[in-house]
Amino acid sequence: LATDPDEFAVVSMGKPDIDKLDDALREPIKTGTYSNILSSNVRMLMQGVVPALLNELVAADVLVDADDQRVRRTAFGNSPLIMRYVVLKYKKLNGLAGLSMNNAHDVLSRSFQYLWQYSMRSANLQLPEPFGNADEPEGDKSSEMDLWKEEQFDSVLRLGLATRNATETSKALCFLACFGFTLRYVPRAGRLFETLLELHAYRLGLATGYDMIEHTLTRDLPPPWNQGNSEEPPHLDVGRLTSLVEHLKKDKSGVLLKQRIASRAQGADIFLLLRTGAKIHLFAVQAKNSLHPSKANSLRALGVLADGSVVGKAELETAQRVVEVLKAIDDAFKVKLRGEEKDDWETEMIQLIQDIEERIEKLKGADDLLSKLKTTLQPVRRNEVLPEKAVEDYEKDLKDMTTALKSYRSVCYSGAALEALQSVLEGVEGVDEVVIHRVVAVPLDAATLMQNWGLDDLGTLNVEFWTKEFLQPTMYAMIDDADLEAEARESEDQDGVQAQDVGNEEGSKEGSKEGSEEGSKETFSVWDAKD
Secondary structure, three states, rough: OOOOOHOOOOOOOOOOOHHHHHHHHHHHHHHHHHHHHHOOOHHHHHHHHHHHHHOOHOOOOOOHHHOHHHHHHHHHHHHHHHHHHHHHHHHHOOOOOOOOHHHHHHHHHHHHHHHHHHHHHHHOOOOOOOOOOOOOOOOOOHHHHHHHOHHHHHHHHHHHOOOOOOOOOOOHHHHHHHHHHHHHHOOOHHHHHHHHHHHHHHHHHHHHOOEEEEEHHHOOOOOOOOOOOOOOOOOOOOOOHHHHHHHHOOOOOEEEOOOOOOOOOOOOOEEEOOOOOEEEEEEEEEEEOOOOOOOOHHOOOOOOOOOEOOOHHHHHHHHHHHHHHHHHHHHHHHHOOOOOOOOHHHHHHHHHHHHHHHHHHHHHHHHHHHHHHHHHHHHOOOHOOHHOOOOOHHHHHHHHHHHHHHHHHHHHHHHHHHHHHHHHHOOOOOOOOOEEEEEEEEOOOOOHHHHHHHHHHHHHOEEHHHHHHHHHHEEOOOOHHHHHHHHHHHHHHHOOOOOOOOOOOHHHHHHHHHHHHHHOOOOEEHOOOOO
């Protein structure tokens, strides 16, 4: 994973005589089976792929349990080992061989940009700041033909590093353009999907001219908060970021910032920091590896409510006070039920109710909370002796209200964590502005996501999206999308789960385990740590 192909040595195993091959190999070669799988030409096939197929040590790496030869060959052709081998052979056979290392890397970065921009523009999606045309006028610029005519991509097409229809570019060439920062997609495998996002973010930064480094937080942001055991939110300490801050002092610098614990219900799964001029772009990415992601859960971890309202530290402080006042109201009402109230009980209660209503009115997107609160506090307002059934109803309403408030407070907590990181980055030398990009990454195309969530466009929720188009060419699969969806649905039906979000805290371990087992039939020993 994530290895520059230049690090690998080329091993020449000789050119075979096709007439001396047995029928099992000769027939699929002549009918184009391998060429279709790898989108390779005959020269690459005969000098790169077939010699590898004949090598027992290489072939032993393919552990596919299938009788169908096509399935085994497809798995073999998609393995990182063969990707690297074909790429290295290709570099020796085409014009890249005559380029210096710097020039070759420059061409390959443009190749990555071409594949990525083609995918984005073909779906009529604008390239986000700071990667592309965020400040350029829309119109003819989004045309595929215009992308072909751009001079920066002349060498890419001339050297055969991509096809004019970029979606038909071979996986081996995508692997080359990515410098090996690629990963196959496995449905519902939460941790694998996060790894894919890390690889894509890092390579995208490199390909667009940023000096990239990796950094892992010494403590999670935000720290896990079990609200059942602690009413006070943990202190939002970002920790020591000395090396990160030092790196970001340079223009066109970038950092892939990773959490200590993966698959989180609160906060982003990964951060991408990119400095351009006096501005730092902070991408907070929440991974949702589901074909049916929950809209509310996808937004909550980034400090965004279901209606698109962005909340943070200010709302967290207010929500914390609301929870405390609600508890004070409940305690006082229980005193009343026991007949132990004092003379000024009613005056104090009225003041508490006014206080809590005023505070909730100030909260963003809290209209439902205010309505629920007024319903819950009706017995308290009436100040009358309640029958046992009415007391039971009140206690149930109070419990529901408390749960709703804590849920709202949790969203604010996630938003406050982003603001804490933003505050640290604002202290970087020469930085005037830190822009937060709240990002939800899903394995769906943009049109499907909009349809599932009932959106007219993807810009209505104060959230950006990394959809399937954004993740190309880093994300690839061995089987068709229809098969992936059928596979995911079948797995969900077996578990009795409807539209489960694997990325959340409760399901992340189970989802990662299921995804790993699910993909093990089609993966290879090269993925194992021992190899």
